[in-house]
Amino acid sequence: MIPGVSMTHILILSGVLFTLGTLGVLIRRNAIVMFMSIELMLNASNLAFVGFARSMGALSGQVFVFFVIAVAAAEVAVGLALIVAVYRSRSSIDVDRVSDLKG
Amino acid sequence: MTAEALFSLAPLLILFPLLGLVVNIIAGRRLGERGVGIVASAAVGLAFVIAILQFIALRMDPSGATIHIADWIVIGQLEVEWALQIDTLSVTMMLMVTGVGGLIHIYAVGYMHDDVRFQGDPSRFPRFFVYFNLFIAAMLLLVTGDSYLTMFVGWEGVGLCSYLLISFWYEKGEDGIGNALAGKKAFVVNRIGDFGFIIAMLITFWFFGTLTFEEVFNEAEAMGAGAVGAATAITLFLLVGAAGKSAQIPLFVWLPDAMAGPTPVSALIHAATMVTAGIYMLVRNAALLEIATVTPDIIAIIGAATALLAASIAVARFDIKRVLAYSTISQLGFMIAAVGIGAYVAAIFHLVAHAFFKALLFLSAGSVIQGVEHGHHRADSHEEHFNPNDMRVMGGLRTRMKATFWVYLIGALALVGIPPLAGFFSKDEILADALLVSPAVYWVLVGSAFLTAFYMGRQILMVFFGKPRSKAAEAAEESPAVMVAPLVVLAILSVGGGLINSPGLLPLTHFLEDTLEGLREPEFVAAVAAISTLLAVLAIVLAWLVYGRRPMAHDPVRRLGSLWTAIRHRWWVDGFYDWLIVSRYISLSHWLAEVADEQFLHDWVHDTVIARSFVRATNWLASVLDLRLIDRGFDGLGALTRRGAGGLGALQTGYVRNYAVAVFIGMVLVVSYLLLS
Numbered sequence: 001m002i003p004g005v006s007m008t009h010i011l012i013l014s015g016v017l018f019t020l021g022t023l024g025v026l027i028r029r030n031a032i033v034m035f036m037s038i039e040l041m042l043n044a045s046n047l048a049f050v051g052f053a054r055s056m057g058a059l060s061g062q063v064f065v066f067f068v069i070a071v072a073a074a075e076v077a078v079g080l081a082l083i084v085a086v087y088r089s090r091s092s093i094d095v096d097r098v099s100d101l102k103g
Numbered sequence: 104m105t106a107e108a109l110f111s112l113a114p115l116l117i118l119f120p121l122l123g124l125v126v127n128i129i130a131g132r133r134l135g136e137r138g139v140g141i142v143a144s145a146a147v148g149l150a151f152v153i154a155i156l157q158f159i160a161l162r163m164d165p166s167g168a169t170i171h172i173a174d175w176i177v178i179g180q181l182e183v184e185w186a187l188q189i190d191t192l193s194v195t196m197m198l199m200v201t202g203v204g205g206l207i208h209i210y211a212v213g214y215m216h217d218d219v220r221f222q223g224d225p226s227r228f229p230r231f232f233v234y235f236n237l238f239i240a241a242m243l244l245l246v247t248g249d250s251y252l253t254m255f256v257g258w259e260g261v262g263l264c265s266y267l268l269i270s271f272w273y274e275k276g277e278d279g280i281g282n283a284l285a286g287k288k289a290f291v292v293n294r295i296g297d298f299g300f301i302i303a304m305l306i307t308f309w310f311f312g313t314l315t316f317e318e319v320f321n322e323a324e325a326m327g328a329g330a331v332g333a334a335t336a337i338t339l340f341l342l343v344g345a346a347g348k349s350a351q352i353p354l355f356v357w358l359p360d361a362m363a364g365p366t367p368v369s370a371l372i373h374a375a376t377m378v379t380a381g382i383y384m385l386v387r388n389a390a391l392l393e394i395a396t397v398t399p400d401i402i403a404i405i406g407a408a409t410a411l412l413a414a415s416i417a418v419a420r421f422d423i424k425r426v427l428a429y430s431t432i433s434q435l436g437f438m439i440a441a442v443g444i445g446a447y448v449a450a451i452f453h454l455v456a457h458a459f460f461k462a463l464l465f466l467s468a469g470s471v472i473q474g475v476e477h478g479h480h481r482a483d484s485h486e487e488h489f490n491p492n493d494m495r496v497m498g499g500l501r502t503r504m505k506a507t508f509w510v511y512l513i514g515a516l517a518l519v520g521i522p523p524l525a526g527f528f529s530k531d532e533i534l535a536d537a538l539l540v541s542p543a544v545y546w547v548l549v550g551s552a553f554l555t556a557f558y559m560g561r562q563i564l565m566v567f568f569g570k571p572r573s574k575a576a577e578a579a580e581e582s583p584a585v586m587v588a589p590l591v592v593l594a595i596l597s598v599g600g601g602l603i604n605s606p607g608l609l610p611l612t613h614f615l616e617d618t619l620e621g622l623r624e625p626e627f628v629a630a631v632a633a634i635s636t637l638l639a640v641l642a643i644v645l646a647w648l649v650y651g652r653r654p655m656a657h658d659p660v661r662r663l664g665s666l667w668t669a670i671r672h673r674w675w676v677d678g679f680y681d682w683l684i685v686s687r688y689i690s691l692s693h694w695l696a697e698v699a700d701e702q703f704l705h706d707w708v709h710d711t712v713i714a715r716s717f718v719r720a721t722n723w724l725a726s727v728l729d730l731r732l733i734d735r736g737f738d739g740l741g742a743l744t745r746r747g748a749g750g751l752g753a754l755q756t757g758y759v760r761n762y763a764v765a766v767f768i769g770m771v772l773v774v775s776y777l778l779l780s
Contacts, residue, residue: 022767025760025763026760026763026764026767027760029760034759095758095759095760096758096759096760098757098759099756099757099758100757101755101757102755102756102757
């Protein structure tokens, strides 16, 4: 463990990253950027998992991270395909222009 | 074979005719006329064989047997089982029914072949034989029933067949409805008699607690004087039943109209078998008649009066079959009178002998009618209303229809009572018994016998002698062998039938002794025989003097004036019933239809009360309840939903960010709830 880096630091970093990701999803309109922000949120939680695993000396947190990465990879495949499809039909990936389901 | 084994075959007796009719219902159209005739006749023939086996069994074991088939009705005290009573009385009847019935079946094969063509509907041939077999089955059920109720089932069954066969050509007859009306009349009049039978049955059950003949008779015997009232009441109501079925005063009016049926029907049902059911039923109840006080006298009076009345009416008929119909009523009167004076064997003897010669007469009359009908077609005469039954268009058929003439003559002489034919012995047995018991009855019956000889002489002379009075009669031809052969057999039976109970040997009396107790042995009274033979010959000579010598333009008996008018109008009995009952009944029906039904029920109750209040109630339901309450309720519900949907729709912006915010806020709320609680 790197000296001077406590669990608190890790959680703060994780929280900051998660908040950045959340804000990115909520504020940006570019689908790719939103997508990257989601990845950021996933990795913030991965960081928290790993931090807890280390501080508690349990391996299950790290195992979960592998699952999350695997799920994230699958999500990338589906998400990018969706974005490509959206771009093909509207020549843009601005999510505000994809509002056909407006009630 | 033991007697028991033979007795156990008895159910086949009824089963064979039923089998025949089922085969003819299913395959009748495919079998063709010959096949249908063979099936129907064979069914009755086999039943006759079974009847003979029962007779043989009775020779071994004279006490007879009761063959239990099934329990029928078991309600509390009432227990009725289906059982066949095989005793000398029922076997005598079943031999007669199946024997004479079988011959008539064979005859009908030939007769109906032409009849269905004359009437223009050959497809009805199988139906006729289905009804015929059904009749035989019902009649056998009637004679074998061991209780009042099982007998009643057969009693109604033969009534139904009679109705079906009288109106067999239901669309023919007067105004295209005459035959149907004749059937209806027979049915309704019989219903009055059946009502008497039912009341007798109810009294029997009420008083004796059982409906089985044997138990009732034993009970009545054991009670002695205590049963006199009940026995009198029961037998009086049974007499009403017998008067309906056997066409006695006051219910005889249906039988002449029943001649609307095809001639084999008249021979089988309305001469030989069904109409004798009343006599059989009374003889079956001989044990009660012996106890009863007034009934035997009433029975004797009714029988004798009917014999005389019907014989007098027969003198003035021109329809060949109606003469025979009134003759049948008259002869049934003889039998009923015999029952009344306690001469049960004589009644049964005359019943069997009468079945032979009256079946013969009817079938011969059918042969004559068809001969004339053939002649009518061959002569190609286009008379509009040609009636082949009318004796006035006949005459001189002696030479054209030789076989029919001879058998007709034998039948007529047997009926008239010329020795040694069957009717001589059977009628004289009744007359001899009557002289012993009641001279008044004797003289009335002798008078009827005189009239019988006169109208039969008249009929023979009008039909067979003299010159043909129409082209049809000139061209008449003999019937085919299938019709003549049964006639010859019946003629032989009419000649030799007297041997059944020949004086001295009395085989029938000794046979029936096993069933009917305390029978008198009839004596042969030479004086009685001599008087009736003399009178019969006198009457025939008188008939020849009146009808035999000159051509018949008008009936010479017309000269009797008012007496002729009376008998020509059948003593106004039919008119009296029309006036007393039928016309009143019809006006009551009219009143019920027009006033009670049309005006009261239809116009007032239905239209005014029910329809109007119903309309009012439905109006209120429609305008108030439905429109104001239910409709508005649901309209409001709809509007509410629509408004709510509008509000909620606004939430659906279509911007992913908004949804993401919602998800985020939701997440925050859920997590904070989990953390804080």
